Amino acid sequence: MPVNAEAVGKTYPPYVYEVGKEKIREYAHAVGEDNPVYFDREQAKAAGFRDVPAPPMFAVVYSAGSVGPAVLDPEVGINFPMMVHGSQEFVWGEPVCAGDEITTETTVKDISERGGMGFYVFESVSRNQDGQQVVRGTWTNIVRGV
Amino acid sequence: MNVDLKVTPDRFLPHRYAGASGDFNPIHIDVEFAKQVGLPGNILHGLYTMAQVARANVNAAGGDPRSLRRLSVQFRGMGFPEQEITVTGTVREERDGVVVVDTEAEQGGNRIIRNAEAELKTG
Numbered sequence: 001m002p003v004n005a006e007a008v009g010k011t012y013p014p015y016v017y018e019v020g021k022e023k024i025r026e027y028a029h030a031v032g033e034d035n036p037v038y039f040d041r042e043q044a045k046a047a048g049f050r051d052v053p054a055p056p057m058f059a060v061v062y063s064a065g066s067v068g069p070a071v072l073d074p075e076v077g078i079n080f081p082m083m084v085h086g087s088q089e090f091v092w093g094e095p096v097c098a099g100d101e102i103t104t105e106t107t108v109k110d111i112s113e114r115g116g117m118g119f120y121v122f123e124s125v126s127r128n129q130d131g132q133q134v135v136r137g138t139w140t141n142i143v144r145g146v
Numbered sequence: 147m148n149v150d151l152k153v154t155p156d157r158f159l160p161h162r163y164a165g166a167s168g169d170f171n172p173i174h175i176d177v178e179f180a181k182q183v184g185l186p187g188n189i190l191h192g193l194y195t196m197a198q199v200a201r202a203n204v205n206a207a208g209g210d211p212r213s214l215r216r217l218s219v220q221f222r223g224m225g226f227p228e229q230e231i232t233v234t235g236t237v238r239e240e241r242d243g244v245v246v247v248d249t250e251a252e253q254g255g256n257r258i259i260r261n262a263e264a265e266l267k268t269g
Contacts, residue, residue, distance in 0.1 A: 023166075030166035031197040032153055035209050047210070056204070056214045057197040064168050081183075085192050089218035095211065138218075 003118040003146050005111040007076045014103045015066035021098035024054050027061055044097070051098040059090050059135045063124045066104035067139055070122050076108060078120055079143050086119070086142035094132040101129040109138070118146035147268075149235030149249055151202035155190060155227045163194045190225035195251050195259055202233035203247055203264040215244065216265040223256040230254075235264065243268055 021041070028038040033055050036043045044052040054061075071078060096102060103126065110121040124137040160174045169191055172179040180188045196219050207213040225231065235249030245266045251259035 027166040030159070030162045031194060031201065033201060035211075037211070053211055055197070055200070056211055056217070057193065057200045060167055060193050085221050087218065087220045088193070088196060089216070091216045092214060 003111050003113045004077055007073065007108045008111055010070075010073070010075065010108045012066060012070050012073075012106050014105045017062035017065060017102045017104070019054060019058075019062065019096055019098055019100045019102060021052050023061065024052055024058065024098055027058050028055055031055065031057065041098075049095060049097050054096040054098075056090065056092055058096065059092075059126065059137060062096070062102040063104050063106075063126055063135070063137055066106045066126075067122055067124050067137070070106040070108060071120075071139075071141065073108075076111070076120060078118075078141060079146070082144045082146075083141050084144075085139075087138075087140040089138040091136045092134070093136075094128060094134050096128065096134050100134075102126050102134060103128075113146055116145060118143040147206050147237055147245060147247070147266075149202050149206040149233065149247060149264075151198060151205065151233040152230055153198055153233075154230045155194070155225075157227050159194070159227055160188055160190060163191050167191065167193065169193070185224070187226060190227060190258075192221040192225075192259075195221075195225050195231065198231055199233050199249055199251050199259055199262055199264070203235060203249060203266060206235065206247075207245070207266040207268060213266045213268070214264065215267055217262065219259045219262040221258070222260050223258045225251075225253050225258045231258070238263075240268070 109123040235247040247264040
């Protein structure tokens with residue numbers, strides 16, 4: 001059964017996430033970060049940040065509210081029990097710091113089929129309150145047995 | 147530049163990462179559920195392991211999070227708590243103050259993240 005690519009190009013409403021210092025601390029601890037810039041405002045400012053910066057992979061936290069609904073969209077039609085996260089790319093721009101308001105928009109970039117597997121590619125673009133791009137994410141989910 | 151990081155996620159790491167990231171998929175935090183769907187046990191979040199690859203590369207570049215410009219990874223195989231993960235990398239090219247690193251994460255002989263590429267600003 002071929003994959004249905006009709007949803008390619010579909011976009012979803014922007015998702016706004018306000019970055020908190022304690023959420024950065026929680027995330028940084030969970031992933032084993034020990035650099036004091038992620039925890040200590042004074043050290044962060046001394047290093048040239050507006051406030052404590054988020055570790056780069058914190059991108060998953062503020063992007064999730066935008067990417068999630070796209071992945072779950074019935075029009076995209078992913079068969080979840082057969083889905084794995086195949087690959088991921090982030091391209092970072094302006095650093096994200098506590099107090100930032102990050103707006104993320106997600107697009108269905110591509111849906112294709114190779115060797116009996118469906119490839120569902122989503123692109124998320126996140127900008128801060130000044131309109132500067134902070135990250136572009138490319139999320140590829142692979143569905144077996146399409 | 148030397149990318150080399152070893153980390154052993156403890157038994158409850160997937161639960162802490164679930165809380166931190168918001169991803170509460172039971173395959174990561176419920177051993178019984180994971181076994182019911184044919185897994186040996188609860189598995190690590192792939193994006194947690196990707197965060198270890200990011201951390202290893204940022205540390206190798208001197209620790210400044212602004213040094214990491216791009217990271218792409220392929221998730222292959224499954225990672226498990228209570229087993230050591232080793233992240234390694236080798237510089238493939240360097241130009242205009244940007245280093246491209248071929249990097250991967252291995253656990254118990256399985257390359258759980260492979261064909262990963264990090265771009266780091268060194269200047």
